[in-house]
Amino acid sequence: MQRTPDELAFLARYDPTAFDRPSVAVDVVVLTLRGTTLHVLLVQRAEHPDRGRHALPGAFVGPREELEAAAVRALAGKAGISGVYLEQLATFGAPDRDPRLRVISVAWLALAPSLPDGAPVWPVEELPALAFDHAEIIATAHARMRGKVEYTDLGLRLLPDRFTLRDAQRAWEAVLGRPVNKDSFRRSLLHSGLVRPLGEREADSQHRPAELYTRRT
Amino acid sequence: MQRTPDELAFLARYDPTAFDRPSVAVDVVVLTLRGTTLHVLLVQRAEHPDRGRHALPGAFVGPREELEAAAVRALAGKAGISGVYLEQLATFGAPDRDPRLRVISVAWLALAPSLPDGAPVWPVEELPALAFDHAEIIATAHARMRGKVEYTDLGLRLLPDRFTLRDAQRAWEAVLGRPVNKDSFRRSLLHSGLVRPLGEREADSQHRPAELYTRRT
DNA sequence: TTAATAGTGTCTCTGAGACACTATGTG
């Protein structure tokens, strides 16, 4: 890997601060269960462009702020959500994805066990018109979730602290969009070590009450 | 999701251009096989900071440039590589990862079937001291590769156009860092539909020559 | 009692590992 004199000269002249720098933002895809289907949280844009249109909660990254901290801040500020599972999804940087200026957005996937009743959530299969490339970001999040639910505990992150195996199966089915075999689902979840029985049973069921489980740390 | 007057006022005052904006860069982890071990391509930094230290090939993202295009440009310019498999890995944005200024780096994973003999590659298990957080980026790439080799054709992207099943097994073993069972590897790869036999056999083997295969489109 | 869901036991099918065996090249 020899450098040519030209290359060295180029590097010497290279000044990244001379460029127009892009802005960097975060956008968060919050997935949650509503009934038996997967929903995503959307906010309405208060400003142009796409004012009034639905969009993912997001924020510009502060000059000394960690990317994840910006995602946490966006969740708290725009959606009043905290303490949820969060993982980095992907970065979207098409030059014209925002008509104002170049904005590169680091997208995050958040999984919320439940959201307040009035929370503005939409079924992932029936989204309204979305601002920017947010439809693509949500599609990426959904694909990530479908892929990882098979071999991680991400599905359990959609459930409250105490849940039944039936609840877990419903969560898997909501993510995958198809029915899941009850017998092998129960077996594999119980053998996976991901859940721990609490020795208690659900209340208020109109049938035989099921054992309650919790996520193993 | 009602907005408070305060929040609306904040949003109205919010001007992202008033912030110092971070610079955005790409860094590329090029993985390749050398013998039976996985190697990564490193270049030596020509400039401060960390001048002379080993680093991933990278580039600042141009003002109207796609992220992937910047990665392709970095590969071509800093390493003379083109036409390789490329996928986005993750984005690294710790505020102090570059001592000069805030640089947010979108890391990419590239898989090269082979590199010229003098190419500056290093075994992923025995890396030299690296600039910035590049050791962490490489670790992330390696982990991604280990995870995906089990259920994708990424392992085949490390091989030339024509290869034997033994070559493929060596690639899997290099990625996973452990031996893989020959019989089930052959069976699963042949049943996967990922490879197509060419009806030709390798030459110059000092034993029974093996059938040659190619990646199915 | 019936209705509904929880939970168990067992059969089959499929894929991975193990291993014996045959095939085909070089020296």
Next chain:
DNA sequence: CACATAGTGTCTCAGAGACACTATTAA
């Protein structure tokens, strides 16, 4: 011939699907 690797056939084991069966609650 010996030796090395390619490639086949088959046994076993483990996990998924299917399904029959029992258990336990409400109404």
